Amino acid sequence: MPTHYYLVISALLFSIGVLGVLVRRNAIIIFMCIEMMLNAANLAFIAAARELKNMDGQVFVFFVMTVAAAEVAVGLAIIVTLFRNKETVDVDEVNLLKF
Amino acid sequence: MSLSLIVLFPLIGFLINGLFGAKLPKPVPGVIASLAVLASFVVAAIGFLQVADSGAAINETAYTWMSAGSFRADVAFTLDQLSGLMILVVTGIGFLIHLYSVGYMAQDHNDPESKKYARYFTFLNLFIAFMAILVLADNYLLMFVGWEGVGLCSYFLIGFWLEREDAAEASKKAFIMNRIGDFAFLLGMMLIFLAAGSLKYTEVFAAFKANPELFSTGLVSLTGITLLLFIGACGKSAQVPLYTWLPDAMAGPTPVSALIHAATMVTAGVYMCARSSALFDAAPTTRLIICAVGTITAIVAGLTALAHTDIKKVLAYSTVSQLGFMFMAIGAGAYSAAIFHVFTHAFFKACLFLGAGSVIHALHGEQDMRKMGGLASKMKATNLTFLLSGLALAGAIPFAGFFSKDEIIAQTWHAAGGNSIYLLFAAVGLVTAFITALYTGRQYAQVFGGAARDEHLHEHAHESPAVMTIPLWILAAGAVFAGFLGVPHIPGVPEQLHAMANWLGPVFGEKHGEESANWLLLGLGAIIGWGGWILGRNLGLKGGATSVLPQNSSLSLDRVYNGTIVRAGDLLATASRWFDEKIVDGLVNGVGQMFGQISAALRLTQTSFVRNYALSMALGAAVVIAYFVSRG
Numbered sequence: 085m086p087t088h089y090y091l092v093i094s095a096l097l098f099s100i101g102v103l104g105v106l107v108r109r110n111a112i113i114i115f116m117c118i119e120m121m122l123n124a125a126n127l128a129f130i131a132a133a134r135e136l137k138n139m140d141g142q143v144f145v146f147f148v149m150t151v152a153a154a155e156v157a158v159g160l161a162i163i164v165t166l167f168r169n170k171e172t173v174d175v176d177e178v179n180l181l182k183f
Numbered sequence: 184m185s186l187s188l189i190v191l192f193p194l195i196g197f198l199i200n201g202l203f204g205a206k207l208p209k210p211v212p213g214v215i216a217s218l219a220v221l222a223s224f225v226v227a228a229i230g231f232l233q234v235a236d237s238g239a240a241i242n243e244t245a246y247t248w249m250s251a252g253s254f255r256a257d258v259a260f261t262l263d264q265l266s267g268l269m270i271l272v273v274t275g276i277g278f279l280i281h282l283y284s285v286g287y288m289a290q291d292h293n294d295p296e297s298k299k300y301a302r303y304f305t306f307l308n309l310f311i312a313f314m315a316i317l318v319l320a321d322n323y324l325l326m327f328v329g330w331e332g333v334g335l336c337s338y339f340l341i342g343f344w345l346e347r348e349d350a351a352e353a354s355k356k357a358f359i360m361n362r363i364g365d366f367a368f369l370l371g372m373m374l375i376f377l378a379a380g381s382l383k384y385t386e387v388f389a390a391f392k393a394n395p396e397l398f399s400t401g402l403v404s405l406t407g408i409t410l411l412l413f414i415g416a417c418g419k420s421a422q423v424p425l426y427t428w429l430p431d432a433m434a435g436p437t438p439v440s441a442l443i444h445a446a447t448m449v450t451a452g453v454y455m456c457a458r459s460s461a462l463f464d465a466a467p468t469t470r471l472i473i474c475a476v477g478t479i480t481a482i483v484a485g486l487t488a489l490a491h492t493d494i495k496k497v498l499a500y501s502t503v504s505q506l507g508f509m510f511m512a513i514g515a516g517a518y519s520a521a522i523f524h525v526f527t528h529a530f531f532k533a534c535l536f537l538g539a540g541s542v543i544h545a546l547h548g549e550q551d552m553r554k555m556g557g558l559a560s561k562m563k564a565t566n567l568t569f570l571l572s573g574l575a576l577a578g579a580i581p582f583a584g585f586f587s588k589d590e591i592i593a594q595t596w597h598a599a600g601g602n603s604i605y606l607l608f609a610a611v612g613l614v615t616a617f618i619t620a621l622y623t624g625r626q627y628a629q630v631f632g633g634a635a636r637d638e639h640l641h642e643h644a645h646e647s648p649a650v651m652t653i654p655l656w657i658l659a660a661g662a663v664f665a666g667f668l669g670v671p672h673i674p675g676v677p678e679q680l681h682a683m684a685n686w687l688g689p690v691f692g693e694k695h696g697e698e699s700a701n702w703l704l705l706g707l708g709a710i711i712g713w714g715g716w717i718l719g720r721n722l723g724l725k726g727g728a729t730s731v732l733p734q735n736s737s738l739s740l741d742r743v744y745n746g747t748i749v750r751a752g753d754l755l756a757t758a759s760r761w762f763d764e765k766i767v768d769g770l771v772n773g774v775g776q777m778f779g780q781i782s783a784a785l786r787l788t789q790t791s792f793v794r795n796y797a798l799s800m801a802l803g804a805a806v807v808i809a810y811f812v813s814r815g
Binding site: 102106114178180181182 | 793794
């Protein structure tokens with residue numbers, strides 16, 4: 085399969101992720117969308133590695149997955165704490181930081 | 184005996200009364216203060232006798248005050264014939280007035296503790312100390328210390344009843360008007376230093392004598408220096424146009440008026456000019472101006488005194504007028520005549536003021552002469568002493584004022600040999616002498632003569648205690664006899680009766696006895712003195728209810744000053760305020776407001792919706808990517 089197929093799918097996944105972050109209000113959904121954007125980037129790395137016959141891209145993917153795991157731990161902890169305090173995970177309800 | 188002691192004793196009294204006076208029972212602060220001044224007087228008298236014995240001045244350097252490069256100022260005192268006479272007057276009359284004050288101030292019913300009483304004597308002692316410094320200083324700088332010091336004490340004492348609005352205003356006015364003169368004095372002093380390189384009297388005069396050219400190079404000119412010194416004297420000695428503070432100074436306690444605003448401080452200007460006689464002698468233009476100013480002051484103040492009905496105001500204007508006479512003498516180059524008048528005037532004017540204080544005290548604070556009258560029988564001692572010193576002021580022969588005033592007019596007349604305009608000054612002087620006799624006679628008759636005009640006041644009038652009448656008697660004796668120290672040169676008069684001129688001669692380098700007495704002026708003086716007195720007495724007895732001139736005709740500079748200088752000051756202040764509020768504050772506030780508004784606009788972007796922030800991040804990322812893509 086030609087490489088640009090993978091790249092198109094990667095771009096589609098990333099765009100869906102961005103759109104999800106921008107339009108959804110549930111913090112968990114937003115969080116999942118961010119994960120999707122990361123994985124879209126991973127897909128692009130893998131495709132590029134195969135195309136260039138170079139292992140660097142695959143190494144990067146491992147790094148991204150590690151960081152994403154750590155990020156999930158921190159992010160979910162924040163969401164849990166948020167729910168404990170405000171009994172909601174709607175990000176529009178969390179609006180104290182303004183003028 | 185050390186000359187420093189003369190200054191030190193009142194300073195010690197000042198410290199004791201200032202630190203502990205409020206805790207001492209009532210007559211004690213007054214007694215301490217009086218003793219301090221008496222001690223000064225004794226030391227001064229010993230020094231005076233020493234000078235009389237040896238004929239040489241006593242010099243004493245306490246310590247070097249400052250020394251910078253070629254400039255050097257010592258705290259050094261000198262007691263010569265001139266300063267010796269002045270210090271005797273200051274401490275002697277000062278002591279009598281302290282003594283009088285012990286009785287006068289004790290009756291302040293608003294002062295149950297001796298707080299005010301102690302404050303009064305604290306400042307009175309400080310005044311004597313500064314006056315002693317002024318008189319005894321052997322250089323201009325130290326004289327200036329005393330000069331400023333007496334001004335300060337005068338400010339404190341005029342505003343002694345500081346809860347009274349008029350007293351507070353008057354003290355400020357006196358201080359500010361004096362500062363104008365002080366500034367000129369300071370400038371004159373700087374020019375002297377520029378010319379002579381020293382401020383010590385002897386060195387300055389020696390430098391001038393050796394090389395008069397020094398005093399007319401570049402910025403420096405002798406006329407300028409002497410004029411600046413004279414303007415300084417104008418402020419302190421209440422000459423036109425800086426005299427308006429002195430009548431207002433009557434807001435202070437009456438003994439203060441007697442001591443500071445009649446007998447001693449106001450003569451400081453005359454003393455300073457006499458001290459600088461070596462310079463003034465060589466500046467005929469300045470002396471002409473001085474004589475003119477003195478003459479104008481004398482007649483204007485005399486006419487104003489005629490218009491007033493307040494017992495103290497009449498005496499105040501009379502003081503201004505007499506100071507005018509003294510400056511006439513300075514202007515005519517007759518320094519010993521000026522000092523002679525300072526000497527006699529100190530006696531009779533102090534006595535008149537203290538007598539007025541005694542009357543005011545007896546009438547429970549009433550100062551309006553229209554409500555007085557018929558006090559002669561009630562207050563025997565005050566009446567007689569007031570009469571004697573009044574006659575002295577009026578220049579009635581043979582009282583003290585006759586000789587000193589006649590000497591001044593004769594000397595001015597004599598000066599006409601050089602410049603005939605002095606004839607005019609002498610003539611105006613004669614007219615002023617007549618006016619003086621007129622208002623003095625009127626005042627005496629209105630206060631003591633005739634029948635009581637206010638029964639209630641008259642009923643309660645009583646003679647003052649002995650502590651107040653004894654100083655009156657001593658001063659009255661001076662008013663009667665002091666004149667015999669300067670009798671004109673009539674053949675057959677023993678030499679002792681020219682003591683004043685002979686005594687001061689060495690200081691001024693004057694030679695007297697060459698011009699014989701001017702019989703015309705002597706005769707005129709005798710007629711004017713007694714004639715004016717009798718006329719004034721009749722006026723006072725007859726039309727006692729009114730003053731001779733209507734009150735509002737008083738030739739007061741106050742209105743002119745209020746209309747011009749004070750108004751201009753107000754306008755300037757208003758303009759400055761506008762500038763400060765609108766321009767300066769406007770700029771500062773404007774900058775602040777500008778940033779406030781900018782941030783208010785930017786604040787709207789902080790919505791707190793996470794999606795908005797995410798959108799701006801995404802857009803930012805898109806822009807960055809678009810940029811790199813478009814660059815290829």
